[in-house]
Amino acid sequence: MKKTIPKRPRVILHMDGDAFFVGVEIAKNPKLLGLPVVTGEERGIVTALSYEAKAMGITRGFPIFKLKKEFPKVLILPGDYKSYEEYSTKMFDIVRRYADEVEEYSIDECFAELTGLDKPLKMSYREIAERIKLEINNELKLSISIGLGPTKCLSKVASKWEKPDGLTVIEIPSIKDFLSKTPIEKIWGIGRRTSEFLKLWKINTAGEFADKSLPWIKGNLSKPYQVIWYELNGVSILKVDPERKTTYSSVQKTRTFYPPTNDSVFLLSQISKHLEEACRKVRHYNLVPKKISFFLKSQEFRYYSFEVVLEAPTNTPEGLIVLARKYFNNIYRKNTFYRATGVSLYELVPEEVKQGDLFGGMITTNKFETIHKQIDSLEKKFGKRVIHLASSHNAKKIKTKGSDSEDLNRDLLFL
DNA sequence: TCTGGGGTCCTAGGACCC
DNA sequence: TCTGGGGTCCTAGGACCC
Numbered sequence: 001m002k003k004t005i006p007k008r009p010r011v012i013l014h015m016d017g018d019a020f021f022v023g024v025e026i027a028k029n030p031k032l033l034g035l036p037v038v039t040g041e042e043r044g045i046v047t048a049l050s051y052e053a054k055a056m057g058i059t060r061g062f063p064i065f066k067l068k069k070e071f072p073k074v075l076i077l078p079g080d081y082k083s084y085e086e087y088s089t090k091m092f093d094i095v096r097r098y099a100d101e102v103e104e105y106s107i108d109e110c111f112a113e114l115t116g117l118d119k120p121l122k123m124s125y126r127e128i129a130e131r132i133k134l135e136i137n138n139e140l141k142l143s144i145s146i147g148l149g150p151t152k153c154l155s156k157v158a159s160k161w162e163k164p165d166g167l168t169v170i171e172i173p174s175i176k177d178f179l180s181k182t183p184i185e186k187i188w189g190i191g192r193r194t195s196e197f198l199k200l201w202k203i204n205t206a207g208e209f210a211d212k213s214l215p216w217i218k219g220n221l222s223k224p225y226q227v228i229w230y231e232l233n234g235v236s237i238l239k240v241d242p243e244r245k246t247t248y249s250s251v252q253k254t255r256t257f258y259p260p261t262n263d264s265v266f267l268l269s270q271i272s273k274h275l276e277e278a279c280r281k282v283r284h285y286n287l288v289p290k291k292i293s294f295f296l297k298s299q300e301f302r303y304y305s306f307e308v309v310l311e312a313p314t315n316t317p318e319g320l321i322v323l324a325r326k327y328f329n330n331i332y333r334k335n336t337f338y339r340a341t342g343v344s345l346y347e348l349v350p351e352e353v354k355q356g357d358l359f360g361g362m363i364t365t366n367k368f369e370t371i372h373k374q375i376d377s378l379e380k381k382f383g384k385r386v387i388h389l390a391s392s393h394n395a396k397k398i399k400t401k402g403s404d405s406e407d408l409n410r411d412l413l414f415l
Numbered sequence: 416t417c418t419g420g421g422g423t424c425c426t427a428g429g430a431c432c433c
Numbered sequence: 434t435c436t437g438g439g440g441t442c443c444t445a446g447g448a449c450c451c
Contacts, residue, residue, distance in 0.1 A: 043420085303445095428443100432439100
């Protein structure tokens with residue numbers, strides 16, 4: 001089989017924070033170093049855990065109440081997302097000292113295009129990675145792992161290879177070696193369903209997957225898996241995209257509650273609250289949705305959703321709440337019990353774009369927009385959630401895990 | 416693991432048209 | 434009318450990720 005191998009292989013860096021949320025907590029408070037620490041108190045489940053906690057057998061998703069009982073020595077912290085964002089930004093800025101093209105993939109992961117930078121920087125690729133690692137360690141007191149590879153997929157394999165504090169380089173001649181030792185389900189983009197399917201064909205390792213012929217892949221799997229196949233064979237298809245992550249194409253808010261309920265007043269107030277929060281977020285990014293959808297999730301984990309194309313896109317919740325009310329009965333059944341509600345705003349476009357309406361007509365400025373701009377700045381001053389719509393108020397009465405009841409007292413209602 | 420929350424991308428198939 | 438063929442657009446929902 002013929003494989004096209006680029007004349008000069010790419011070198012892509014993947015950087016991955018080690019137990020990132022906990023890492024930041026330790027950076028903030030070095031006394032925690034060496035102790036079993038977890039975050040996620042506010043959510044009721046473990047979201048991140050130190051390697052010491054991992055060694056005790058604790059896993060992500062472990063219930064906090066159980067943790068307190070079974071592992072009383074473990075330190076449980078609430079998530080401090082503001083700090084995580086700050087450290088994340090600083091971490092990526094350090095990578096940008098060396099590379100121009102950096103793709104922020106998630107709060108604790110990024111890719112960087114290093115191809116050709118060895119000459120101007122007068123360093124080997126490995127040395128570049130070492131420098132980045134050292135500066136993040138020294139300046140931020142954070143531990144990270146780095147992988148270098150000729151494709152994004154392979155750099156992901158490399159960064160996972162040795163954790164924590166790892167630095168692994170995969171060069172083209174050693175690809176086979178690495179992949180034969182990598183279980184197929186560990187590959188980025190191959191999840192439970194696909195690995196189950198592949199195992200029926202006796203494909204258990206990434207190496208066995210990469211050794212399949214392209215026609216076989218094309219005949220049995222969809223396009224994204226063909227991309228993975230190329231990438232694992234050292235042919236770079238996925239580009240490092242610095243533009244990604246700088247904006248959103250959709251925003252959603254969902255919440256699960258217990259016990260499941262068929263109380264339509266409660267469900268609608270949840271949806272109302274979600275619309276408020278989603279709109280707040282979208283306004284913050286100066287975006288406007290062209291479509292929205294609501295969903296109810298039943299006790300049996302079935303989704304019932306309804307989509308609305310907005311005639312006049314808006315990022316204020318009032319009109320959307322009216323729509324939600326209007327269409328609620330399309331998805332709601334009296335005899336069904338629901339465990340979650342949610343809303344999505346999508347086809348988000350920059351705020352200016354909606355002004356230009358096709359027929360040259362004036363788009364009347366929604367009177368609520370002015371009000372919300374003022375509320376947004378009020379909230380900036382006094383902290384979040386000072387003001388709520390009356391329609392969301394029922395949602396606040398229900399205790400969700402870890403919610404603070406003093407919120408109620410600060411409610412300032414209108415409408 | 417009886418299953419949280421917030422995202423992205425792809426595809427099958429229906430609706431509609433000629 | 435026991436019924437062709439092909440194209441485009443859209444949506445619901447699957448699969449995956451952190």
